[in-house]
Amino acid sequence: MDFIDQLKKKRNSMKVLIVGSGGVGKTSLLKVLKTGDLIPELEETYQRTLFMEIETIKLGKENYEFDVVFMDLAGQTDLPMHALVDFERLSMGGVDLIILVFANNNLQSLIHLQSWYGLLYGYYTDKKVNIPPIILVQNKCDLPRDYDQSLVSSMIEVVDQIKEHFEISLVNGQGLTELMDRLNTMDTITGE
Ligand SMILES: Nc1nc2c(ncn2[C@@H]2O[C@H](COP(=O)(O)OP(=O)(O)OP(=O)(O)O)[C@@H](O)[C@H]2O)c(=O)[nH]1
Numbered sequence: 001m002d003f004i005d006q007l008k009k010k011r012n013s014m015k016v017l018i019v020g021s022g023g024v025g026k027t028s029l030l031k032v033l034k035t036g037d038l039i040p041e042l043e044e045t046y047q048r049t050l051f052m053e054i055e056t057i058k059l060g061k062e063n064y065e066f067d068v069v070f071m072d073l074a075g076q077t078d079l080p081m082h083a084l085v086d087f088e089r090l091s092m093g094g095v096d097l098i099i100l101v102f103a104n105n106n107l108q109s110l111i112h113l114q115s116w117y118g119l120l121y122g123y124y125t126d127k128k129v130n131i132p133p134i135i136l137v138q139n140k141c142d143l144p145r146d147y148d149q150s151l152v153s154s155m156i157e158v159v160d161q162i163k164e165h166f167e168i169s170l171v172n173g174q175g176l177t178e179l180m181d182r183l184n185t186m187d188t189i190t191g192e
């Protein structure tokens, strides 16, 4: 165990990276995790993340709590700078878990996961370290899907590091208990 791992163990802190296309609900997911409240159905106030939002949330069980630093990145890569490109170490260094998000009603956001994964894969391969375990989140399941769910299954089969897949809605709460349960026992999600 290296020095950083020891420090982390002592402080019981973890780092999670949230990545996915613009508007799929990454920042909303963090808001829901932080407050425990669902988002209002007719929320029209979409404020896109321009660079990165960092939120620390306490997770775990009663007798074992840990702080999780969530790094929520901009979904647009055509901005003047993007953390995955310009601040690689800040965003991808020492990450314990990656949450890849796409939206149920947005096929493009599913297709784009390939390029997000490509950027991640490139960094970790370059650094000669294992890519952290990935959780795939299919958000906005309250809205209709206009593609075949088998596309999602194919993505899971192709990307080895995807450990689990959650179908959720931040509006009606579908799948959130399962996702929360998983994050609360995040220390047991292991990468190889
Ligand atoms: N119907 C529905 N809308 C949602 C859900 N989750 C988020 N939204 C809405 O989707 C819009 C975008 O949400 P954000 O969380 O800002 O998206 P983001 O992924 O952070 O986007 P960027 O910051 O641009 O990368 C907001 O208007 C949210 O209210 C959901 O589960 N269902």
Ligand SMILES: [Mg+2]
Binding pocket: 026, 027, 028, 047, 048, 049, 072, 073, 074, 075
């Ligand atoms: Mg955002």
